[in-house]
Structures are given as C-alpha cells and as structure tokens.
Amino acid sequence: MTADLAVIxxxxxxxxxxxREGAATDSIERLVxxxxxxxxxxxEAAAVMRAAAEHELAVVARGAGGRLGWGAPPSRCxxxxxxxxxxxxxxxxxxxxxxRVQAGxxxxxxxxxxxxxxxxxxxxxxxEATIGGVVASGLAGARRLRYGTPRxxxxxxTIVRAxxxxxxxxxxxxxxxxxxxxxxxxxxxxxxxxxxTEATFRLHPLPAARVYVTAEYxxxxxxxxxxxxxxxxxxxxxxxxxxxxxxxGPIRIGVLLEGSEEGVAAxxxxxxxxxxxxxxxxxxxxxxxxAPDAEGGTLIRVSCWVSALPTALxxxxxxxxxxxxxxxxxxxxxxxxxxxxxxxxxxxxxTAGFVRALRSALSGERGGVVVLAASAAVRDAxxxxxxxxxxxxxxxxxxxVKDQFDPGDRMAPGxxxxxx
Amino acid sequence: xxxxxxxVASIASAGEAAAAGAAPAxxxxxxxxAGLAPAMRAICGAGNVLTDPLELRTYECDGLTSHRxxxxxxxxxxxxxxxxxxxxxxxxxxxxxxxxxSGTGLSGGAVPHAEGVLIVMSRMxxxxxxxxxxxxAVVEPGVTNLSVTEAVRPxxxxxxxDPSSQVVCSVGGNVAENSGGAHCLKHGFTVNHVLxxxxxxxxxxxxxxxxxxxxxxxxxxxxxxxxxxxxxxxVTKIIVKLTPAPEAVHLVLAAYDxxxxxxxxxxxxxxxxIVPAAIEMMDALSIEAAEAAVHCxxxxxxAAVLLVELDGPAAxxxxxxxxxxxxxxxxxxxxxxxxxxxxQRAGIWAGRKSAFAAVGRLSPAYIVQDGVVPRTALGDVLAxxxxxxxxxxxxxxxxxxxxxxxxxxxxxxxxxxxGETEAAEAVSGAILDTCIEYGGSITGEHGVGLDKxxxxxxMFTAADLDTMQLVRCAFDxxxxxxxxxxxxxxxxxxxxxxxxxxxxPAAAPGMExx
Numbered sequence: 044m045t046a047d048l049a050v051i052x053x054x055x056x057x058x059x060x061x062x063r064e065g066a067a068t069d070s071i072e073r074l075v076x077x078x079x080x081x082x083x084x085x086x087e088a089a090a091v092m093r094a095a096a097e098h099e100l101a102v103v104a105r106g107a108g109g110r111l112g113w114g115a116p117p118s119r120c121x122x123x124x125x126x127x128x129x130x131x132x133x134x135x136x137x138x139x140x141x142x143r144v145q146a147g148x149x150x151x152x153x154x155x156x157x158x159x160x161x162x163x164x165x166x167x168x169x170x171e172a173t174i175g176g177v178v179a180s181g182l183a184g185a186r187r188l189r190y191g192t193p194r195x196x197x198x199x200x201t202i203v204r205a206x207x208x209x210x211x212x213x214x215x216x217x218x219x220x221x222x223x224x225x226x227x228x229x230x231x232x233x234x235x236x237x238x239x240t241e242a243t244f245r246l247h248p249l250p251a252a253r254v255y256v257t258a259e260y261x262x263x264x265x266x267x268x269x270x271x272x273x274x275x276x277x278x279x280x281x282x283x284x285x286x287x288x289x290x291x292g293p294i295r296i297g298v299l300l301e302g303s304e305e306g307v308a309a310x311x312x313x314x315x316x317x318x319x320x321x322x323x324x325x326x327x328x329x330x331x332x333x334a335p336d337a338e339g340g341t342l343i344r345v346s347c348w349v350s351a352l353p354t355a356l357x358x359x360x361x362x363x364x365x366x367x368x369x370x371x372x373x374x375x376x377x378x379x380x381x382x383x384x385x386x387x388x389x390x391x392x393x394t395a396g397f398v399r400a401l402r403s404a405l406s407g408e409r410g411g412v413v414v415l416a417a418s419a420a421v422r423d424a425x426x427x428x429x430x431x432x433x434x435x436x437x438x439x440x441x442x443x444v445k446d447q448f449d450p451g452d453r454m455a456p457g458x459x460x461x462x463x
Numbered sequence: 464x465x466x467x468x469x470x471v472a473s474i475a476s477a478g479e480a481a482a483a484g485a486a487p488a489x490x491x492x493x494x495x496x497a498g499l500a501p502a503m504r505a506i507c508g509a510g511n512v513l514t515d516p517l518e519l520r521t522y523e524c525d526g527l528t529s530h531r532x533x534x535x536x537x538x539x540x541x542x543x544x545x546x547x548x549x550x551x552x553x554x555x556x557x558x559x560x561x562x563x564x565s566g567t568g569l570s571g572g573a574v575p576h577a578e579g580v581l582i583v584m585s586r587m588x589x590x591x592x593x594x595x596x597x598x599x600a601v602v603e604p605g606v607t608n609l610s611v612t613e614a615v616r617p618x619x620x621x622x623x624x625d626p627s628s629q630v631v632c633s634v635g636g637n638v639a640e641n642s643g644g645a646h647c648l649k650h651g652f653t654v655n656h657v658l659x660x661x662x663x664x665x666x667x668x669x670x671x672x673x674x675x676x677x678x679x680x681x682x683x684x685x686x687x688x689x690x691x692x693x694x695x696x697x698v699t700k701i702i703v704k705l706t707p708a709p710e711a712v713h714l715v716l717a718a719y720d721x722x723x724x725x726x727x728x729x730x731x732x733x734x735x736x737i738v739p740a741a742i743e744m745m746d747a748l749s750i751e752a753a754e755a756a757v758h759c760x761x762x763x764x765x766a767a768v769l770l771v772e773l774d775g776p777a778a779x780x781x782x783x784x785x786x787x788x789x790x791x792x793x794x795x796x797x798x799x800x801x802x803x804x805x806x807q808r809a810g811i812w813a814g815r816k817s818a819f820a821a822v823g824r825l826s827p828a829y830i831v832q833d834g835v836v837p838r839t840a841l842g843d844v845l846a847x848x849x850x851x852x853x854x855x856x857x858x859x860x861x862x863x864x865x866x867x868x869x870x871x872x873x874x875x876x877x878x879x880x881x882g883e884t885e886a887a888e889a890v891s892g893a894i895l896d897t898c899i900e901y902g903g904s905i906t907g908e909h910g911v912g913l914d915k916x917x918x919x920x921x922m923f924t925a926a927d928l929d930t931m932q933l934v935r936c937a938f939d940x941x942x943x944x945x946x947x948x949x950x951x952x953x954x955x956x957x958x959x960x961x962x963x964x965x966x967x968p969a970a971a972p973g974m975e976x977x
Contacts, residue, residue: 210930219904227686248736309778346678348597443937
C-alpha cells in the first residue's frame with residue numbers, strides 16, 4: 044500500500060459504494076484484509092481494480108470462500124473482492140446450449156435456472172460454490188471422465204486485469220478458434236492472474252436417467268482392472284469412482300451411466316457383467332463423492348495414467364505403512380485421479396514424509412502428487428520436500444505469464460509461491 | 464555453443480548466397496535467414512536443408528493459396544532436439560521462423576516469412592507409444608490425424624477430432640489450429656483431446672506442457688498453447704487422449720424443400736435433449752456440386768439435405784434414432800434414409816466431404832468461408848447470406864455444421880471477370896460481419912492466421928487483443944515465432960512502466976520452493 048488507509052478507503056469507496064473495512068470474519072488464515080469491496084458489475088469491479096492498482100494493493104477474490112484455504116495462503120491481502128453481488132445468470136440460450144453467468148453466482152442457483160430448461164453445467168461441485176471460484180480453482184468432480192473440468196466447458200470469459208483493464212476472450216458460441224483462449228489460462232489460476240467477473244459455458248442436456256453400478260474388490264489389482272474396463276468400455280461411463288475408506292479394507296468401484304431410461308437399464312446390466320458381482324441402483328452409493336474436500340485434514344491429489352493405477356495404489360500403501368499413518372482414498376480413478384485424505388491429528392512431519400515417499404515412489408510415472416490443502420504446519424514441513432506441488436515443469440513459462448499479467452505481484456501474491 | 468558460432472559465420476556467407484541468386488528475399492533480414500543454411504545443415508544434415516529457389520517455392524503457401532511468400536530457407540528436422548537447435552540458431556541470429564505441418568490449413572497460418580526459416584515437421588511422423596489401458600498415445604507432430612485412429616483401432620479406440628482433411632493433415636497442425644471436424648459437436652475439439660505437449664519454446668528450450676493425465680499444477684499452458692496457431696512455440700511430441708470406439712453408429716439423411724425446414728429439425732433435435740455426433744446441412748447449390756463430383760445419390764431437387772449421425776451404446780442410439788427420425792419427418796422431410804453399416808455411411812458422407820472441392824466444378828474460383836453463429840440464429844443468418852448473394856450477383860453455396868452453428872459458405876466467382884474477385888471478397892467479408900453481429904465468431908475451425916487478422920478488431924476490443932498478446936509476450940518476447948499471424952498489430956513486449964515488483968514471497972521463511 045502506498046498511502047494511508049483513509050486515502051485508500053476513500054478511493055475504493057469512490058469506485059464502489061459497497062466497500063468496507065475488513066473484519067476478522069474476512070480473514071484468510073490469520074490474514075485480515077484492510078478492505079472488502081463488493082462490486083455489482085464488471086465496470087464497478089474494474090473501477091475497484093484501478094484504485095487498487097493506483098495504491099498498489101494486494102488483491103484476493105472471494106466467491107463462497109470454500110477453497111480460500113487451499114494451496115498456500117496469500118502472503119498479503121489489502122483488498123478482498125467479494126463477488127456475492129454479481130450472482131446472476133446473465134443469459135441462458137437453451138437452444139444454443141450455452142449460458143453466461145456472473146462470477147459470484149452459486150452453482151446450486153445456476154443449476155436450478157438451467158434445470159428449468161432441462162440443461163446443466165456438468166460439473167459435480169458443491170451447490171454453494173460460485174462460478175468464479177470453481178473456474179479459478181479448476182474444481183471438478185466424478186463426471187470429469189465424460190465432461191472434463193471447468194476449462195473444457197468454458198467457452199468465454201470476462202476478466203479485469205491487475206491494472207483495471209477489462210478483457211474478454213472466447214465468446215458465446217461453442218465452436219470458436221478466434222484468438223488466444225484466456226479462459227484456459229484463468230481456469231485453475233487461483234486468482235493469481237486477474238479477477239474473473241463473468242464466464243460463458245457450454246451446457247449439456249440433463250440425462251433422463253442415471254444408474255450407478257457398484258462392486259467391491261479385495262484385490263487392488265482386480266479393482267484397477269475393473270476401473271480400466273469400465274472407463275474403456277463403449278458403454279460410455281460418465282464417471283468411474285474408486286473408494287477405499289479403511290486401511291487394507293475392500294476397494295469399492297462405482298460406475299455412473301447416464302442416458303435414456305431404457306438405454307441406461309440395458310447398459311447397466313452389461314456394465315455389471317464387466318465388473319463381476321455388482322449391484323445397480325438409481326441412487327448414488329453413500330460413499331459417492333462430488334468434488335474433493337479436505338474436511339480439516341490434509342488433502343492430496345495423485346494423478347496418473349490409468350495403466351499406472353495399481354502402481355499408484357501400491358505406492359500409497361507402502362508410503363503410508365512406512366510413515367505409520369492411514370490415508371483414505373477416493374476419487375475419479377477412471378480419469379486417473381485419486382484423492383488422499385490424512386487426518387489432521389497426524390503430525391506435520393509424518394504427513395510431509397509420506398508425501399515425499401509417495402513422490403519418490405511415483406517419480407518414474409507420468410503424473411504428480413499435489414497437496415491441495417494442508418495446515419500451516421504441514422505446509423512448513425513440506426517446504427524442504429518439494430513444497431505442495433512437487434516438481435513443476437515449464438515453471439519459467441508460468442513465471443513469464445504471471446509477470447506479464449501481474450507485474451506488481453498483487454494478485455493473490457504468494458498463492459503459487461515460486462511462480463512469482 | 465556450436466549453433467551460435469555457426470550463425471555468426473553464416474551471416475558472413477549470406478553475401479555469397481545472394482550473389483548466386485539463391486537468396487529469394489531481398490533485404491538484410493532475408494539474407495541473414497538464408498545465411499543460416501550452413502548452421503542448419505550441421506544440425507539437420509545437408510539433405511534436410513533446402514535453399515534452391517524452386518524447392519523453396521513448393522512451400523510458398525498452405526491450403527489457402529491466396530497468401531504466398533517464399534521462405535528464405537526450409538529445414539526438415541527429424542528429432543525434437545534438432546527442432547530445438549534450429550530454433551536456438553534462429554533466436555540467436557534474430558531470424559523469424561514458422562512451423563509447418565502438412566500445409567492443409569485454410570487461413571494462411573503456415574505461410575512462410577520471406578525473411579525467415581520455414582521448419583517443416585513432416586519428417587517427424589512416428590506413433591511413439593500406445594497405452595490402450597490408459598487410453599493415451601504419444602505421437603510426433605507430423606503424423607497424420609487419421610493414422611492415429613488407424614494405429615489404435617485394433618485396441619477398440621479412436622482419436623476423436625476428425626477435420627475433413629484428416630487423411631493428410633498433421634496432428635501438430637491440429638494442435639496449432641485447435642482443429643474441430645464434423646464430430647466435435649459431441650466429442651469436442653483438439654484442445655479436449657490433447658493432454659500433453661512437448662514443445663520447443665521460441666527461445667529454443669524443450670519443455671513439457673501437461674503430462675497426459677489432464678491434471679496439472681499452476682497455469683494451464685497446455686490449454687493456452689493449443690490453438691495459438693504456431694505463435695507460441697513448436698510442438699515436438701503430443702500425448703493424445705483416445706476414445707473407446709462407439710458400439711453403434713447410425714446416419715440419418717433427411718431431404719427438405721427449404722433450408723428453414725431443415726433448420727427446424729435441427730432445433731427440435733437439440734430441444735429433445737439429443738446431442739448427435741454430427742449434424743451437417745447442405746443447400747441446393749452444394750448438393751448439385753457434390754452430385755456432379757461424386758454421384759452421392761442425394762434426393763433429387765432437394766433444397767436442403769440434413770445429415771445427422773448418432774453414435775454411442777447401441778441401446779441409446781436406437782432410442783435416439785427413433786426420436787430423430789420422427790422429428791425429421793415432423794419438420795417436413797420429403798425423404799429420410801438411414802444407414803448403419805460403414806460402407807453405406809461412407810457413401811452418404813462422401814457427398815458432404817467432397818463439397819468444398821466439388822464446388823470447383825461450378826465455378827472457376829471460390830472462397831471457403833468459416834464463420835460461426837449461435838445455432839438459434841442460423842435461419843436469420845442464412846437469409847442474410849441469401850440477400851447478400853442476390854444483391855451482389857455473387858453465388859454462395861452453403862455447407863455447414865448445423866449442430867454448432869459453424870457455417871462454411873462457399874463464395875463463387877470468376878476471377879477472369881474484372882471486379883468479380885473484389886465483389887466476392889466483399890460478400891465474404893460481409894458474411895463475417897453478419898456472424899459478429901449475431902454474437903458469433905469469425906472462425907470456428909480454420910483459424911485466424913494471416914487471412915483474418917484484419918477482422919480481429921471487429922470481434923475483440925483493443926484491450927482484449929492486448930491482453931491476449933500478454934501471453935505472446937510471455938512465450939515469445941522477441942516476436943520471432945510465426946509473427947504477423949492472428950493479431951493485426953504486434954504488441955511491444957518491453958517492461959511495463961509504473962509497476963514495482965513486490966518482495967519475492969518465495970524468499971520468506973517457511974515458504975516452499977518447488
């Protein structure tokens with residue numbers, strides 16, 4: 044910050060009347076923002092961002108706040124931009140299967156609006172999460188196997204740059220290759236490049252019917268074969284989930300099929316045949332998960348090629364055994380993703396040692412071991428062990444991108460510690 | 464390093480090349496590029512460096528022949544390391560370079576630079592790895608699109624993006640253009656099927672973007688790179704996602720007395736919650752051309768032919784087929800045909816796939832346009848195109864991916880008639896203006912390239928274009944990598960004044976360094 048708080052407060056209030064001083068309830072870990080501004084439009088957000096640039100404020104965007112605790116916390120936060128006033132579905136063109144939505148809109152509200160026309164934004168994320176938060180965190184759930192992640196569904200984006208300039212890329216047609224796709228860059232950027240104010244998505248028709256086919260396996264190898272068989276089947280699974288909640292316990296596999304009433308019934312029978320003894324149900328099994336959640340513990344994402352799933356599961360077990368801890372496993376295994384959750388009462392050193400051992404065991408495979416959410420103690424313990432992300436290729440290019448978009452390092456500074 | 468020494472020496476030798484008449488480009492920069500020949504021979508082998516003016520001219524354009532330039536030098540590297548060395552030599556000498564795949568692009572994206580080196584990727588055409596369990600393949604950029612599908616077919620898999628030129632176009636070119644194809648309506652574009660790229664950066668460094676898992680940390684550079692039209696670097700390896708081959712594929716042909724009736728069927732199919740693999744439409748003029756060229760046997764005298772392809776599990780396709788047929792009939796189809804065996808389907812598709820070339824029979828010259836409108840605006844926009852055609856006397860044949868609103872109007876003209884070329888270009892441009900007016904795009908799959916950069920300011924603001932070019936500046940601050948494409952005016956990539964760097968958080972205690 045370059046001026047005293049009164050001057051800055053005046054400038055921010057002039058840009059956006061809904062500006063107040065930050066309170067303890069606004070804190071990100073222990074960092075309390077000096078100001079909170081809640082712009083009601085992209086133009087107002089741009090005015091706020093220009094004022095922030097003028098006074099060199101560190102800026103963090105907040106949607107529902109559900110994943111503000113993910114990753115490394117910002118090192119500074121002078122201004123929190125609260126997007127809750129930008130919560131509308133601006134345009135839903137059902138005939139075109141597209142919708143333009145403000146960043147602060149809640150996924151549950153968006154789903155309700157789209158559902159009236161029998162359509163959906165096919166991301167399995169919490170109802171309370173916001174569009175901007177989902178895009179910025181790249182969050183996706185079980186159905187990523189079929190529909191991909193936010194970057195795959197995003198067809199247009201409006202951002203406010205660190206210097207307050209408004210820019211758009213893409214548009215409102217699904218097929219469009221004009222210009223660079225800034226949406227791809229912003230998806231998963233965790234607020235470190237620019238402020239997202241609007242996003243346009245391609246939609247899918249809501250399926251008429253859904254069936255879940257589930258099976259349990261004692262052998263990890265056979266469970267992995269089942270995952271591959273389900274994901275590779277022309278029966279077209281929307282999701283292939285794996286869950287092993289207990290150490291050494293059975294592995295559950297769940298396959299989601301979506302389509303017409305008669306179609307899914309016939310496919311479910313055949314899918315059950317592929318999985319061995321299996322059950323079918325119209326409701327998800329109780330262990331079925333949407334998006335991953337840290338639940339106060341350490342949340343780790345392991346990604347690999349599906350052919351390496353047995354290796355990954357073995358490596359998790361070996362590292363857990365050596366560390367003397369237990370990691371519950373769940374996730375969209377058919378898409379090559381597993382989430383590990385470690386209880387918060389496991390010591391930071393033990394958790395970090397587990398992560399290091401797991402990375403080392405999987406270093407020969409394509410994929411990675413990323414700690415998505417962890418306590419400050421675990422993050423500190425990881426510092427000497429490759430940090431939260433481990434080895435990141437093309438870091439120099441990422442730094443160059445960050446430098447171009449945010450030369451003052453004011454957008455969620457410290458969120459990607461070594462990128463800037 | 465050897466390359467930079469060689470490049471210094473070669474600048475001196477440029478004079479000789481010019482004296483021998485081998486430097487096709489006038490000017491110092493062209494001579495500097497041509498002068499890199501000895502360095503390039505050292506990297507790629509003498510047989511893989513072309514300097515003969517006749518040979519160079521072979522590469523003067525891509526699939527869009529209206530833009531031409533003869534490169535100063537052509538190199539054909541065989542490995543990623545050679546590509547990196549070639550780019551390092553160019554970067555060291557400040558010479559422009561352009562990558563080229565099969566040269567089938569339709570926007571002039573691979574048109575060489577007269578003062579630059581053209582890097583032709585066609586020597587690198589191996590399928591390096593197939594992992595059927597993971598549904599992944601690793602391929603080199605010069606490999607053709609269709610040969611990926613052929614290589615993985617024995618495993619019951621296919622590579623989904625299928626541009627019409629898939630027999631010859633390269634996967635590296637597909638990555639540059641983010642190619643679509645008729646089936647992207649359901650299956651998505653190249654960017655949804657490429658999960659890892661080994662690239663040579665414009666500075667000549669080899670690096671990976673993405674590891675084939677579809678999950679990464681930090682910025683999605685893979686996504687930003689795909690579709691950047693060769694302006695951010697050169698692809699040397701590609702990890703593609705493979706898709707299980709559909710159990711059933713069913714093609715429906717419906718003939719209509721008007722484009723409007725066909726359009727109604729499209730709207731109703733989408734409203735019924737069906738996403739076909741492809742929905743294509745052709746108008747009377749393009750049907751006539753296709754019929755003359757390949758005798759595809761489309762219904763006589765139809766004003767519009769609609770092709771709807773359904774794929775997926777047999778049980779779903781059967782249910783959808785019944786719905787689609789009844790919708791097509793209700794919309795007033797005068798004839799409906801169905802085909803489920805591959806030979807019959809290929810016969811019907813032949814008419815559609817031959818349309819561009821077939822139009823050559825109707826007209827001495829034509830422009831293939833590529834614009835997009837929201838599907839719901841198709842009817843209005845087709846009426847506008849029809850009016851434009853009537854006003855100008857320039858005939859327009861319409862072939863389009865109706866499912867996603869991607870129009871390919873073929874603007875027919877006779878270049879021997881004075882003024883007709885200009886009139887055709889005016890109609891072609893007015894069609895793009897109409898697409899923008901309806902909230903669409905100036906290109907759905909052919910790319911901006913050299914051809915459409917002048918339309919970019921109509922679709923995007925100066926701030927939008929400036930922001931996109933921040934990415935360009937991050938990858939290629941010297942602007943040596945395929946410059947002059949996509950953007951109408953380059954951005955200077957210097958230091959941004961008035962900004963201060965904050966303290967490096969990585970230096971703070973307890974912070975990770977990765």
